[in-house]
Amino acid sequence: MRAMTKQFLEEAFTGESKAHVKYMIFAEVAEKEGKKNIAKLFRAIAFADSKLYSEAKKLADQGKDLEIESVYICPVCGYSALNSAPDLCPVCRTKKEAFIKF
Ligand SMILES: [Fe+2]
Numbered sequence: 001m002r003a004m005t006k007q008f009l010e011e012a013f014t015g016e017s018k019a020h021v022k023y024m025i026f027a028e029v030a031e032k033e034g035k036k037n038i039a040k041l042f043r044a045i046a047f048a049d050s051k052l053y054s055e056a057k058k059l060a061d062q063g064k065d066l067e068i069e070s071v072y073i074c075p076v077c078g079y080s081a082l083n084s085a086p087d088l089c090p091v092c093r094t095k096k097e098a099f100i101k102f
Helices: 003-032 036-061
Strands: 071-073 080-082
Touching: 003 036, 036 080
Parallel strands: none
Antiparallel strands: 071 080
């Protein structure tokens, strides 16, 4: 792996790690305000973000690449799926056809 790619992944991972913490704080605030579904959404986004970046960083540290063809992102909540979009977003129930393919 090129040094620049590794550096960018490490910077992205650091940024996303902070985002994960922010999402969890937002979830706590929403929960305290009685908005349980918004809290649930923030916790799900934090989990998805953390999982995807953790996997990418682990492979990058091993000098490997992710073995995927596509990444699909829910345009409503940001949920991410590898290789194919789910029929319905598990977080916000957005239909498969609305997912954005990268
Ligand atoms: Fe969604």
